[in-house]
Amino acid sequence: GQNIDQPTEMTATEGAIVQINCTYQTSGFNGLFWYQQHAGEAPTFLSYNVLDGLEEKGRFSSFLSRSKGYSYLLLKELQMKDSASYLCAVRDRANAGKSTFGDGTTLTVKP
Amino acid sequence: NAGVTQTPKFRVLKTGQSMTLLCAQDMNHEYMYWYRQDPGMGLRLIHYSVGEGTTAKGEVPDGYNVSRLKKQNFLLGLESAAPSQTSVYFCASSPATGALYEQYFGPGTRLTVT
Numbered sequence: 001g002q003n004i005d006q007p008t009e010m011t012a013t014e015g016a017i018v019q020i021n022c023t024y025q026t027s028g029f030n031g032l033f034w035y036q037q038h039a040g041e042a043p044t045f046l047s048y049n050v051l052d053g054l055e056e057k058g059r060f061s062s063f064l065s066r067s068k069g070y071s072y073l074l075l076k077e078l079q080m081k082d083s084a085s086y087l088c089a090v091r092d093r094a095n096a097g098k099s100t101f102g103d104g105t106t107l108t109v110k111p
Numbered sequence: 112n113a114g115v116t117q118t119p120k121f122r123v124l125k126t127g128q129s130m131t132l133l134c135a136q137d138m139n140h141e142y143m144y145w146y147r148q149d150p151g152m153g154l155r156l157i158h159y160s161v162g163e164g165t166t167a168k169g170e171v172p173d174g175y176n177v178s179r180l181k182k183q184n185f186l187l188g189l190e191s192a193a194p195s196q197t198s199v200y201f202c203a204s205s206p207a208t209g210a211l212y213e214q215y216f217g218p219g220t221r222l223t224v225t
Contacts, residue, residue: 008151033213042201042216043154087153097142097161097205097212100170101153 002026002090004102011108012078020073020086020105028093034062034073035087037104043087047073075107083109113137115217117202123223124192132187132220134202141207143185144169144214145177147198154201160185161207192224 003025012018024032031050035043049055049064049071061074075082085104092098118133134143141162146154146169156169158177166177174196176188185204189196199221203214 004153031212035214042218043214044216045213048211048213089154091212097207098144098156098159098169099212099214100156101146103151103153 002092002100004088004090004100006086006088006102006105008103009106009108011110012075014078014080014109014111016078017074017076018078018107020075020107022071022073022088022102024069024071024088024090024102026069026090026092026100029066029090030093031091032062032064032071033089033091033099034060034071035089035101037085037087039084046086078109080109080111083107115202115204115215117200117217117220119220120218121221123225124189125225126193128192129188129190130192130222131189132200132202132222134185134187134204134217135183136185136204136215137183138204138206138215139182140204140215141182142205142212143179144203144205145175145185145187146201146203147171147196148201148219149198157187157200194224196222197224198222 034046037043047062087104088102089099144159145157160179163182202217
């Protein structure tokens, strides 16, 4: 099975940089996803890592270390609209279509 | 291209009543999923399907049944609703090939069982 840990809440200031961590323990790893979920809305895909290293996409970057069971999502130049919940999800090796989600990190961006 | 749609958006049930939630996708995806999300928590997988005519149990399948008679539709049934099933239900789909397998989510169904 999968066990995923993320901080429950974080607060940051507009224009700053914030790093959201995710640690996981898994019996089989086949990729890690980050999703963004605004209050009352559905999750939307942000990033995907399957190999070690950093993936950059505009203001958002995601890092993976498979040996440490660790990932982080880095948000730069924070904007008020970045206030949302950020979900880490690990894909199962045995079933490539199935992912297990963490409980999410609620980020509040303050002016 | 509507993506993933869910019907209904809101529903209130009394304990013991039954209902079916409908999910439809127009992206020709092989995989479909039903999740529930309780306040302050992540998504928990109820049931999923890797193709038409096939279904499998997820983390929290008790009290729910599913069917995938057509590739584009995935139905979630509650035979005898309980207050513990009050939640937001999300349907999702993903392709079976390609590098990402990212999931595309519907808007959610907010279910209250009294």
